[in-house]
Amino acid sequence: MLSFERILIDGLILSAVATLIMLASMMVTPRIWLQDYPKPIQNQVPPKSEDEKRLSLAFGIPFILVLVGGPFVLTALQAARNPGAITFGELFLYAGGLALVFNLLDWLVLDWLIFCTLTPKIIVIPGTEGNPAYKDYFYHFRGFLIGTVFSAVVGLAVAGIVWLMI
Numbered sequence: 001m002l003s004f005e006r007i008l009i010d011g012l013i014l015s016a017v018a019t020l021i022m023l024a025s026m027m028v029t030p031r032i033w034l035q036d037y038p039k040p041i042q043n044q045v046p047p048k049s050e051d052e053k054r055l056s057l058a059f060g061i062p063f064i065l066v067l068v069g070g071p072f073v074l075t076a077l078q079a080a081r082n083p084g085a086i087t088f089g090e091l092f093l094y095a096g097g098l099a100l101v102f103n104l105l106d107w108l109v110l111d112w113l114i115f116c117t118l119t120p121k122i123i124v125i126p127g128t129e130g131n132p133a134y135k136d137y138f139y140h141f142r143g144f145l146i147g148t149v150f151s152a153v154v155g156l157a158v159a160g161i162v163w164l165m166i
Contacts, residue, residue: 007093032056037133099147099151107141116134
């Protein structure tokens with residue numbers, strides 16, 4: 001039987017790894033995440049260079065692997081630990097819950113607290129200093145809603161694949 005505590009702990013671990021990847025990339029250049037910034041900020045700077053596109057892939061692939069591959073591996077492990085005793089619903093709640101934990105932390109801590117409220121220099125793209133879009137809380141709330149749907153889709157897909165495997 002899966003517990004909320006297990007989802008929270010495993011989700012926090014995945015979130016920590018994903019956040020470390022994001023922070024490491026920000027230290028290289030925040031422009032790696034340009035496509036995720038509000039449009040007024042994107043419109044204020046030139047598009048990504050070829051080097052920035054390569055860096056986006058170099059950081060983006062591990063980031064996506066953590067956010068999608070992590071729930072898959074952990075859900076498969078949960079199923080293996082509970083052979084014949086775990087339901088599809090439990091697999092869905094576990095996998096989707098892992099993704100939702102990251103989505104919540106991304107929204108409340110990374111987006112609202114750090115991006116909108118504190119706005120440290122490490123996240124400010126050169127040439128966009130003082131842009132009011134850095135304080136656009138609604139933009140990030142909308143991203144949270146999209147991320148919630150993404151969490152459900154990840155949960156459904158992972159649960160389905162794992163269910164077929166067991």
